[in-house]
Amino acid sequence: MQTAIRFDPLRLPPETAKLREEVRAFLAEEAALGTFDPNLGLRNSGYDRDFSRRVGGRGWIGMTWPKQYGGSERSYLDRYVVTEEMRAVAAPTWSHFVADRQSGPVILKYGTDEMKEEILPAICRGELCFAIGMSEPNSGSDLFAASTKAEREGSHYRVNGTKVWTSNAHRAEYMIALLRTSPATKENRRHGLTQFLVNMSLPGIKVKPIGQMPGYSDFNEVHLEDVMVPADHVLGEVDGAWKQATAELAYERSGPERFLETFYVLVALIRAMGSEPDLRASEGVGRLVAQLHTLRRMSVSVAGMLQAGREPVLEASIVKDLGTVWEQALPARARDLAAFAKPDLTNQADFEDLVEFATLVAPKLTIQGGTTEVLRGIIARGLGLR
Amino acid sequence: MSDPNDDADQSMGDSIIRDTTARIFADLADPQALNAAPNDRWKAPLWQALEEAGLTLAWVSEENGGAGADLADGFDILRVSGQYAAPVAIAETLLAGYFLDVAGIKCPSGPLTVAPVRLGDTLTCDDNGTISGIARAVPHVRDARAIVVIAEREADQVIALMAPGALGIADRQADMGGERADVTFDNVYPVEMAPVPEGWHADTANLFGAAVRAVQMTGALESVLELSVQYAGERVAFGRPIGKFQAVQHNLARLGGEVAAALAASGSAADTLARSTEFNEALLLEIASAKIRVGEAANDGAAIAHQVHGAIGWTAEHVLQRYTRRLWGWRDDFGAESHWAVMLGDMVTEAGADALWPMIAAR
Numbered sequence: 001m002q003t004a005i006r007f008d009p010l011r012l013p014p015e016t017a018k019l020r021e022e023v024r025a026f027l028a029e030e031a032a033l034g035t036f037d038p039n040l041g042l043r044n045s046g047y048d049r050d051f052s053r054r055v056g057g058r059g060w061i062g063m064t065w066p067k068q069y070g071g072s073e074r075s076y077l078d079r080y081v082v083t084e085e086m087r088a089v090a091a092p093t094w095s096h097f098v099a100d101r102q103s104g105p106v107i108l109k110y111g112t113d114e115m116k117e118e119i120l121p122a123i124c125r126g127e128l129c130f131a132i133g134m135s136e137p138n139s140g141s142d143l144f145a146a147s148t149k150a151e152r153e154g155s156h157y158r159v160n161g162t163k164v165w166t167s168n169a170h171r172a173e174y175m176i177a178l179l180r181t182s183p184a185t186k187e188n189r190r191h192g193l194t195q196f197l198v199n200m201s202l203p204g205i206k207v208k209p210i211g212q213m214p215g216y217s218d219f220n221e222v223h224l225e226d227v228m229v230p231a232d233h234v235l236g237e238v239d240g241a242w243k244q245a246t247a248e249l250a251y252e253r254s255g256p257e258r259f260l261e262t263f264y265v266l267v268a269l270i271r272a273m274g275s276e277p278d279l280r281a282s283e284g285v286g287r288l289v290a291q292l293h294t295l296r297r298m299s300v301s302v303a304g305m306l307q308a309g310r311e312p313v314l315e316a317s318i319v320k321d322l323g324t325v326w327e328q329a330l331p332a333r334a335r336d337l338a339a340f341a342k343p344d345l346t347n348q349a350d351f352e353d354l355v356e357f358a359t360l361v362a363p364k365l366t367i368q369g370g371t372t373e374v375l376r377g378i379i380a381r382g383l384g385l386r
Numbered sequence: 387m388s389d390p391n392d393d394a395d396q397s398m399g400d401s402i403i404r405d406t407t408a409r410i411f412a413d414l415a416d417p418q419a420l421n422a423a424p425n426d427r428w429k430a431p432l433w434q435a436l437e438e439a440g441l442t443l444a445w446v447s448e449e450n451g452g453a454g455a456d457l458a459d460g461f462d463i464l465r466v467s468g469q470y471a472a473p474v475a476i477a478e479t480l481l482a483g484y485f486l487d488v489a490g491i492k493c494p495s496g497p498l499t500v501a502p503v504r505l506g507d508t509l510t511c512d513d514n515g516t517i518s519g520i521a522r523a524v525p526h527v528r529d530a531r532a533i534v535v536i537a538e539r540e541a542d543q544v545i546a547l548m549a550p551g552a553l554g555i556a557d558r559q560a561d562m563g564g565e566r567a568d569v570t571f572d573n574v575y576p577v578e579m580a581p582v583p584e585g586w587h588a589d590t591a592n593l594f595g596a597a598v599r600a601v602q603m604t605g606a607l608e609s610v611l612e613l614s615v616q617y618a619g620e621r622v623a624f625g626r627p628i629g630k631f632q633a634v635q636h637n638l639a640r641l642g643g644e645v646a647a648a649l650a651a652s653g654s655a656a657d658t659l660a661r662s663t664e665f666n667e668a669l670l671l672e673i674a675s676a677k678i679r680v681g682e683a684a685n686d687g688a689a690i691a692h693q694v695h696g697a698i699g700w701t702a703e704h705v706l707q708r709y710t711r712r713l714w715g716w717r718d719d720f721g722a723e724s725h726w727a728v729m730l731g732d733m734v735t736e737a738g739a740d741a742l743w744p745m746i747a748a749r
Contacts (some may be wrong), residue, residue, distance in 0.1 A: 220612075
């Protein structure tokens with residue numbers, strides 16, 4: 001009666017320890033320079049081109065990719081270490097993170113040689129920002145309802161439609177967009193969608209920022225009007241994008257960014273409680289740390305399976321479900337636990353400010369990159385219920 | 387350890403001990419058959435098979451008459467025993483054997499148990515060498531050939547082998563599985579006794595016990611998930627199997643998540659203990675986290691499983707209760723979630739905010 005779910009107790013190999021030290025030293029240096037404040041978490045601006053260039057200079061973007069394209073052919077577990085160290089201090093990785101995690105690997109797998117030679121090294125240098133054009137006004141979780149059209153005209157596709165909630169579109173050089181090249185068929189409603197590399201400087205693209213609850217606006221509406229995309233910018237199979245998503249999702253869903261988004265609130269809570277917390281706070285912190293440790297062990301385990309060439313789609317979905325629900329609940333839990341902290345604590349005001357901001361960010365965590373509901377559907381399928 | 391893939395494949399690979407244990411339990415302790423059995427006649431052959439395979443003394447060294455298996459092998463046995471709702475004192479015997487072995491006391495054959503299992507219960511060893519105190523909810527005590535006791539002395543702890551004859555044994559009202567009874571020790575002389583070995587920490591016995599229970603609970607949760615998924619596929623309501631309803635699917639997905647967390651947390655803790663039994667920050671983080679997280683998984687997981695099963699799962703004739711009773715009982719052994727959470731919380735707050743991430747990332 002052993003379950004099909006696997007989470008082997010994988011440890012990061014000892015040789016990653018040196019890399020971790022290097023990343024920590026780099027981040028300490030950056031913090032000292034004022035690039036970001038490790039105590040401010042999401043209060044920091046996440047976007048910093050210069051920082052991304054310096055990360056690229058260290059060889060920490062696209063580090064698993066072939067050397068021929070600017071990578072350093074390091075293991076996926078090395079990348080894991082870099083990612084988690086950056087996340088733990090909320091370093092400003094937004095400019096390069098999407099390209100590093102998703103867009104680059106898609107180009108590596110499906111792009112033309114020309115594309116790979118031109119774009120991948122620039123990603124590795126931290127020079128390129130990518131956006132993901134998935135959602136539309138009438139297509140969110142139901143991706144296969146996407147209707148932004150790409151119609152073949154000679155050597156190009158003519159693209160018309162609107163993408164929405166597109167993070168960083170106002171800054172990105174490129175967007176990887178999911179576009180409709182054919183209608184869905186009766187037999188397969190997932191048929192007819194194709195992934196494209198879209199250069200954001202093409203005529204006909206208008207980007208309109210959307211203000212968000214916490215007060216910033218990193219996501220956008222992207223209007224595409226008669227945008228002519230070269231036909232060789234198709235990524236993968238025409239009409240067959242649905243076949244390409246599965247394995248990539250495991251990378252996207254199981255990383256440390258899926259439970260560390262509000263981690264700084266826990267750090268701030270511990271700081272606010274001091275070394276002699278009341279019993280209630282002690283217990284609460286203990287439970288939070290137990291869950292954090294468990295989530296990380298799960299996430300590392302999935303990273304090990306990915307490195308070994310497996311496709312742990314079920315496990316990755318579980319990590320994102322548990323991780324995002326936890327990081328979302330963390331601000332409210334921290335608020336509860338700090339309720340009886342001594343009011344004379346000097347950092348009380350800072351703590352409250354951090355919790356309030358995290359509270360405003362929290363709702364998105366279980367929506368972006370696959371909602372809780374979608375994930376539970378995938379998990380149910382993995383358990384054999386669908 | 388240099389190549390993480392080797393490591394992953396190793397732990398995924400076949401284990402002879404695991405397979406042997408699974409075969410014995412499948413043949414002689416099918417939970418459904420045991421649940422329907424009119425008496426305990428299944429017990430002796432099951433124990434005999436486990437004993438003959440050398441599984442019961444896995445954690446006793448060869449010089450003390452045991453199998454001298456690795457701690458990791460023992461945890462494999464325990465996970466399987468949980469998958470079969472451990473109808474006999476296999477975990478207690480493994481643990482008792484380990485304690486006796488480190489104390490240099492020869493381990494008797496037959497089922498053993500350990501006391502105390504509930505935090506807050508203290509057994510003391512007096513100057514005259516007798517043991518006194520009350521240990522609540524000791525499992526399988528009526529089957530046990532001997533009880534291995536951790537008792538407090540003024541300056542240290544002792545490990546004592548006790549004969550059950552001289553003890554007061556009182557059954558408990560609620561049956562939480564594992565045939566538990568409250569045991570009174572009233573100035574009882576042990577059969578044999580030795581001080582705990584050097585390097586033994588006051589919490590070492592509880593850490594071991596907590597790791598053992600976390601692994602067993604994980605096995606039980608695996609079966610609870612399988613039972614629930616299977617039932618949801620069979621039970622028809624409103625014209626279709628209830629597993630086709632999204633509300634039920636999402637509940638089962640949550641149960642899957644809880645089982646996954648239990649697997650990861652207890653697997654990691656057992657792996658840590660198997661590599662080194664030295665008491666340190668890492669060991670406390672791993673085992674406390676496992677006992678907390680698996681306990682939480684047992685709470686939420688058992689509730690979902692019962693909800694999915696409906697009324698039939700709440701009956702004595704259904705096998706689900708063999709698992710959920712034990713899950714609830716095991717939660718409270720060797721420190722409940724709250725206990726370990728306070729210990730872990732104290733450790734973390736004392737180390738300070740900036741020490742948290744390095745501690746997590748070091749695992």
